[in-house]
Amino acid sequence: GTAIAFEHVRKVYVDGSVAVEDLSLEVREHELLALVGPSGCGKSTTLRMANRLVEPTSGRILLGGEDVTHADAVGLRRRMGYVIQHVGLFPHRTVAQNVATVPVLLRWDRRRTTARVEELLDLVGLDPAVYARRYPHELSGGERQRVGVARALASDPPVLLMDEPFGAVDPVGRRRLQSEFARIRRELGTTVMLVTHDVDEAVRLGDRIAVLSKGGHLEQLADPVQVLAA
Ligand code: ADP
Ligand code: ADP
Numbered sequence: 001g002t003a004i005a006f007e008h009v010r011k012v013y014v015d016g017s018v019a020v021e022d023l024s025l026e027v028r029e030h031e032l033l034a035l036v037g038p039s040g041c042g043k044s045t046t047l048r049m050a051n052r053l054v055e056p057t058s059g060r061i062l063l064g065g066e067d068v069t070h071a072d073a074v075g076l077r078r079r080m081g082y083v084i085q086h087v088g089l090f091p092h093r094t095v096a097q098n099v100a101t102v103p104v105l106l107r108w109d110r111r112r113t114t115a116r117v118e119e120l121l122d123l124v125g126l127d128p129a130v131y132a133r134r135y136p137h138e139l140s141g142g143e144r145q146r147v148g149v150a151r152a153l154a155s156d157p158p159v160l161l162m163d164e165p166f167g168a169v170d171p172v173g174r175r176r177l178q179s180e181f182a183r184i185r186r187e188l189g190t191t192v193m194l195v196t197h198d199v200d201e202a203v204r205l206g207d208r209i210a211v212l213s214k215g216g217h218l219e220q221l222a223d224p225v226q227v228l229a230a
Helices: 043-050 073-078 095-099 101-105 110-123 141-153 171-188 199-205 224-229
Strands: 002-012 018-028 032-036 058-063 080-084 159-163 191-195 208-213 217-222
Touching: 002 043, 002 191, 018 043, 018 191, 018 217, 032 043, 032 199, 043 058, 043 159, 043 191, 073 080, 080 141, 095 101, 095 110, 095 141, 101 110, 110 141, 141 171, 171 199, 191 199, 199 224, 208 224, 217 224
Parallel strands: 032 191, 032 208, 080 159, 159 191
Antiparallel strands: 002 018, 002 058, 208 217
8 A cells, every 4th residue: 555645745945945846756555765866856855744844835645545734743743753864862861761752752651661662772773771771972873873763663653754864874884774774674564765865775775766856856766776777
């Protein structure tokens, strides 16, 4: 089935800049769709319209077939994990408390939350006994991104939105994070929409790649092998 559908979506910012002119695009359930294209072509805008951090000017967005264009944005965000480049962990909260953010909002009981936090830290390769009580400033860049991924996955959202998630990590650490992430998301079956300017990353991680040009124009939508050949 279709996880997310953009139908003739357009975004004009208040200053008049047309970030996305008329985009129609579908993300299939359980796939990782990578959005690539030059800086300023509308990738982040597109991603952020999916969870309404950016309000589309016109067009429709459907989530699992449901029209969410005008749905409650807070409810929508709880159904989608979101990971960005500088992950924005809460600095005065421990790793465990950061990962527990959404479960606490959803009022899970303490046992379930604690068990989930430990499971997720294991999943992203951080030993809970070592990391749960640390604060973000006590972590490396790569470890912070891992915590960001764990936090985004805490409530097992069907959809994960990622905007340059590994961009701030050094090249060696990035490779490792990418392959671990590939394993995690296959294991969980999460649908992922990944924004990157790094074609290599898109090819390594993507089931399909959407190539955008300025104004959010969809130039190509293909599997990695076809994109490499083009
Ligand atoms: P990308 O993620 O591909 O780099 P963006 O979606 O960030 O592209 O930006 C697309 C276009 O929209 C760019 O021309 C950018 O300058 C513009 N833009 C992005 N955010 C805003 C904003 N908040 N206000 C006005 N223009 C914006
Ligand atoms: P508090 O830590 O005071 O209970 P928070 O609401 O800040 O309150 O923490 C949210 C949740 O984070 C806790 O209920 C717990 O489930 C989880 N948590 C906190 N510390 C740990 C830890 N060391 N290991 C695993 N989970 C933890």
